[in-house]
Amino acid sequence: MSTEEWKLYGFAPVPRDPEVLFKDHPTASGPNPKQDLFVADDFPLPDTPLVREVRAFAQKELDEQTFNHSNRVFVYGSALVKTHFPDWKFNETPSAVETYALSCLLHDIGTAEKFLATTYMSFEFKGAIVARDLILSLGGPEPEADSVCDAIIRHQDIFVKGGNITVVGQILQLATILDNVGLRANLIHPRLIETTTAKFPRKGWSEHFAQVIEKELTLKPWCHTSTFEIPNWKAGVQSNFATDVRGNDVMRPFD
16 A cells, blocks of 8 residues: 555545534635535546446446436535645546546445345445445456445444544545535535536435435344434334435425
8 A cells, every 4th residue: 555546546534524624624614615616517527438337337227316416426526625625636636536436426326226125234335345346347446446435335424523534535425415415515606506406407316315214224224324313223213314314405496
């Protein structure tokens, strides 16, 4: 392992807790954070053979709502880091952008019909294994496959306060929670949300994803998604996470 691979594939460590990450931040803290005027077309997926193959796989295996969500996550995360973390030099590192794109396209692959009910594993963990195996089978570099795998495993570790996470993992967390519950949507320009939801329509994503959450909880009450729930959650108890997703007021006009 080398520091150069950290830079290439988004392994650089950053604080896991966004409250720490954004504390006294020059552009992201306070009541009026910076909102650069970007539109969805400013952040196309990288046109590389690996991304094209993975995109085709994701589009085949995922339903339309989840595939569109995966694309929105790429746009929101790319814009957020360009505005608020230019010192990470993420957007100027093509291999890191490709790694993030792969992570976005595959982060919910474990919810696909082919995988969700065919494993006892939590969807993030199963999906991370599927993603790593796929990237390696397509000739992707092992460090890149590892970075994607790590980011997908951890993309719902929302309640972990201590320690660090990779750059790619942090961007993925921030962008998924933004699209799913509207958290920190004020860090990006409203026009970006408008153009992104036009290009990759939500088509009732809030209700759709809430039902996926409830399905996994019912199938696997031990799953990692249960960390959003009350201790010793049991079937029949209303899901806190599904409730939050359905209550996404920021994205409701676009659903």
